[in-house]
Amino acid sequence: MSAIDSHYMARALRLAERGIYSTTPNPKVGCVLVKDDAVIAEAWHQRSGEGHAEILALEQAGESAQGATCYVSLEPCNHAGRTGPCTQALIEAGIGRVVYAMEDPNPLNAGAGVERLRAEGVQVDGPLMEREAARINAGFIKRMSTGRPLVRLKMAMSLDGRTAMSDGNAFWITGPRARADVQRYRARSCAVLSGWKTVSMDKSQMTVRPEEFELEDENIGERQPLRVLVDSKLQLNTSARYFQAQSPILVANLEKEGEGSADHVRYLKVDAEADHIDLDNLLDKLGELEINELFVESGAALGGAFMRAGLVDELIVYIAPKLMGTDARGLFELPLQKMAESLPLHIKEIRQIGGDIRITAMPEME
Secondary structure: OOHHHHHHHHHHHHHHHOOOOOOOOOOOOEEEEEEOOEEEEEEEOOOOOOOOHHHHHHHHHHHHHOOOEEEEOOOOOOOOOOOOOHHHHHHHHOOOEEEEOOOOOOOOOOOHHHHHHHHOOOEEEOOOOHHHHHHHOHHHHHHHHHOOOEEEEEEEEEOOOEEEOOOOOOOOOOOHHHHHHHHHHHHHOOEEEEEHHHHHHHOOOOOOOHHHHOOOOOOOOOOOOEEEEEOOOOOOOOOOHHHHOOOOEEEEEOOOOEEOOOOOEEEEEOOEEOOEEOHHHHHHHHHHOOOOEEEEEOOHHHHHHHHHOOOOOEEEEEEEOOOOOOOOEEOOOOOOOOHHHOOOEEEEEEEEEOOEEEEEEEEOOO
């Protein structure tokens, strides 16, 4: 494959990213149609249940698609879901060549799309820019390969590692630009998970509020993520502010299953582990609900539990340039006694967000 192929694939990948806030539970996919060294159509998958990127691009191109090259960020699907198979549409349109970035991790398709196209005489090349494509759909890939969502754990702390004063006051550790950055993470996630103590103490709703932070990203706030509340013994009163926002809530607990008293509230009964929610079982159940990306915003206890269980794929820590003192609360509840018990991390990125620092790290796997 050539530098020209890489150029057009990079364009398809940028298009795929435009669906970052809206495609769940589907993958983010971009498509560029090229003929006679010129782009004749381009599109991205915008919402689940609506046209796939290839279909939308073919509709734009019309008869011009005959003999064109299709650059697509994910192997075209060969199965019928809520929409028809993209392979059939590409064949019927007379596409001469397909270049794909990565194989579809969905077992219903994996490799079948490429095989179908080649069997019909279409030239197929790929994968191309596979690592970049995988980054865009990391959550979808994780769910397809393990049955569980990708877990991002977000924490905010002072320079001396404190998350709240001794009385629980945490307003505000970080500045407005860092808090706006958190809103973007919420908006891209399929679900936002919190513990009942955190939302009770902070009187938070864990919703996406683009108007409050003057966020101009396309589609941000158009879809509210599912809010998952970890409340094993159902201790948070349903009159709490958290329940007042009307976006869907799933209460993970040890006691009941089914609909709540309000239409937007459901209860999910989860297995117990020492009188607490079994987080492994919870992630399995969220995977069954087609949650690709789970954003965890919690206190030290729940965050520490996720870390101890080895369930965090990405740790996002915002560090504010302030000192909160020895009496303030720490970042995690991690009862480690020896240096050998420490949890090693791989620093993926360090970025300044306004006056704060954002560190993105990945736990090192054994």
